[in-house]
Amino acid sequence: MCPADRNHAASTAARLTALLTAFRPGDEALGVSELSRRTGVSKSSVHRLTTQLLAGGLLERDGAGVRLGLKLFEIGQLATRQRGLVDAARPYLADLREATRNTVHLAVLEGTEVVYLDILRGPDAPTLPSRVGGRFPAHATAVGKAILAHSPESVVDTVIAAGLARISSRTITAPGLLRRQLARVRQDGLAYDREESGVGVVCVASPLRSPGAAAVAAVSISGWTNRMRLDRVAPAVRTAALTISRTLH
Template identity: 75%
Template sequence: MAALLSAFRPGDEALGVSELARRTGVPKSTTHRLTAHLVDEGLLDPAGKGRLRLALKLFEIGQLAVAQRGLVDTARPYLADLREATRNTAHLAVLEGTEVVYLDILRGPDAPTLPSRVGGRFPAHATSVGKAILAFSSESVVDGVITAGLSRISPRTVTAPGLFRSQLTTIAREGIAYDREESGVGVVCAGAPLLGSDGTAVGAVSLSGWTNRMRLERVAPAVRTAALTLSRLLP
């Protein structure tokens, strides 16, 4: 599908299935099926007479990518400081739908091997970064996560909607979120939101470590301070 999107060139207003198949070398029947899927996903728009054009959603994704690159560059020194000070793993993440996407990860030498990876996703409700973002998001965003289902990731994952909302209220008041083995057995995390000028979260940072090695109450102030400083640097 990436080849089909990349087949559009500067100056192309719209292309037909036959032209897309010719440019990509993909069989016409396959091209027809894949373009129908891209239309359903909002990445292509019908342009009449069987032709297709790139959808505005691609522009929005591109703008988001540019903004996130700037966020990664700005946050990297603070993540490095957190890692060096604690020898644990520092994360930078944003919310996309019901999941967090990790934009940057600096792994600490004393930290556990985590399933998180740059560009990877994880259910937001089971992470400190996810809860930190949701606590400073609109009610509709929170409702969307809860409606999708709070799946059990580990034995300690919070899956009751009422308890989850209560956690978010506490996080909004204290400015710090915790993952106490909710994303994985033996792992704890402290996360804090990156707030835009309107007070809503645009991302979050966190520290993750072993339950028996990292004291959440000790690292939480450092995570909170890093998040507050980064928030002031956001456009």
């Protein structure tokens, strides 16, 4: 393949990726004009590319617009590492939810954000913005800090270099303070979110890891500040994380 062909293929792949990732939670169908606005891709290119995606089943026609297709779900199920992790963790997550009646999360780190692989919502828990497949800045979550604390220093450096965005009035935005918290997490095996990702919500998390290895994921419990005692649920979270970690060896 000549350089011109490689450049064209890369450009096409980038635009296809932009179109597929333009959809947001709650979107039903999007038209050509809206997709063009969100992606910066010309309307003529959007029309051509969506035609190709429709043919492949990655998009589906919905009235005058298009929506994400079932084929994407099928492809997602082939992500075996994540699927195996979810299957291994699910019984322990269910036990945590049953015992606490609060919301339980399983998440991994990707770049500077956590991606939620599984969420079991508790009947006594607040309505949270997290969703399966959703992302959130790692520094503002307990699961993110649990993973970062057991990640290579270069990973932490990347998160800090990207900027510690303020998600709530209590989000940690000072690099030095974040590093000190991560050191404490390494010592205790527990990470906390005290209204850092949202007002009125607290969370405690623990990493999933092999002895001496970096964290591959983290589990957490989230609840109302005035209802959930972090000191009471933290041991259960840590025990669940240690047990799941043993099943991954």
